[in-house]
């Protein structure tokens with residue numbers, strides 16, 4: 001047996017001013033056929049799983065490119081085409097193959113390509129023909145499109161947000177695709193559009209209830225896999241909305257019925273999703289009033305993982321204004337400030353301009369007299385079992401405020417992004433993290449309380465009012481009944 005594996009993806013925020021070019025991929029993840037020989041990160045881990053499972057069966061593994069970029073604006077056309085054509089050339093040279101397994105995001109947009117995954121899968125199918133099994137693993141913040149469904153045999157998304165199940169989904173995809181290859185299963189995909197744009201955290205109801213219902217449905221003999229593709233709210237593409245995707249074993253009507261049931265459950269629970277979040281002043285007041293710290297404030301609108309700059313200062317400036325102490329915050333993407341800190345050296349005191357540099361959504365830069373308390377040349381943080389680079393990073397203090405500044409734009413995934421400097425998180429009263437939900441797994445065990453904050457920023461959690469131009473369908477919560485027929489005049 002011959003298995004071809006590759007990875008190409010990013011989560012494109014079509015409203016973001018930050019271009020996604022070669023450098024962004026090189027800084028995030030770019031391996032030329034040897035990703036599985038390197039330490040695992042979130043996006044290479046599925047390839048490692050697939051190689052291990054294939055080699056355990058004495059299969060030959062052909063490994064191509066593994067490229068993944070930190071979310072930002074649309075990918076530069078020649079960069080997408082270059083990566084895509086490299087994967088296709090490797091595949092062509094490897095033919096014939098029995099299985100193609102691709103790790104993608106599912107919300108990648110390039111200049112001229114509103115659906116990169118549909119484009120890539122379609123070209124793969126055209127090369128391998130109808131007999132080869134083509135499977136894809138996707139982030140749950142993906143847009144499932146007709147083109148993707150038409151080209152692949154099996155697609156599976158993460159179930160959990162935070163994404164703690166990437167490895168489990170990779171194993172599941174391999175198992176189903178291998179069964180299909182042997183003729184032991186006949187995967188058929190059924191999709192149900194929800195016409196909803198929102199975010200569902202799976203650490204609490206209703207997200208956790210939906211996950212349980214999907215797992216329950218997977219116990220049926222005729223159902224191989226159930227995915228809930230949440231969609232990516234800040235991707236303005238033709239097929240943007242949330243969808244349920246069911247892979248049945250040669251039982252499309254049963255698959256459609258399960259998709260319908262899960263869709264009903266999601267719709268019935270819609271009012272429990274994302275209540276109104278407190279603004280900056282209210283959230284800080286709640287944090288200061290909490291009996292037990294540290295209180296974690298999630299700056300959801302400046303999450304680099306959603307394509308935001310990660311240098312906004314709205315919460316920080318309020319905390320400084322009221323003279324709050326015991327404050328720890330990160331990670332501010334500010335390569336200029338980091339450079340100044342490295343030049344000045346550990347222990348130095350200097351006037352530093354921090355954040356607020358990328359655009360109006362970043363707020364105003366903050367001028368502070370700081371002491372450089374720590375410098376890490378190759379800072380890292382954990383995300384699940386993988387390690388993510390933060391680039392060069394600096395810990396600076398000013399009054400009762402400690403900040404982490406870094407060079408590789410990334411959201412906060414884990415407390416070790418802070419503790420690698422020797423910081424003691426238990427001593428902080430307030431920890432402000434630039435993240436929507438991935439921080440949760442690592443911070444919940446140490447937090448007295450977690451508060452999601454509706455600060456201004458590049459990805460505000462105001463789903464009804466996202467200024468879509470390409471996405472035309474009615475959707476909840478912008479309209480109460482997105483499937484209602486328009487009334488005729």
Ligand SMILES: [Zn+2]
Pocket residue numbers: 139140141163
């Ligand atoms: Zn995601």
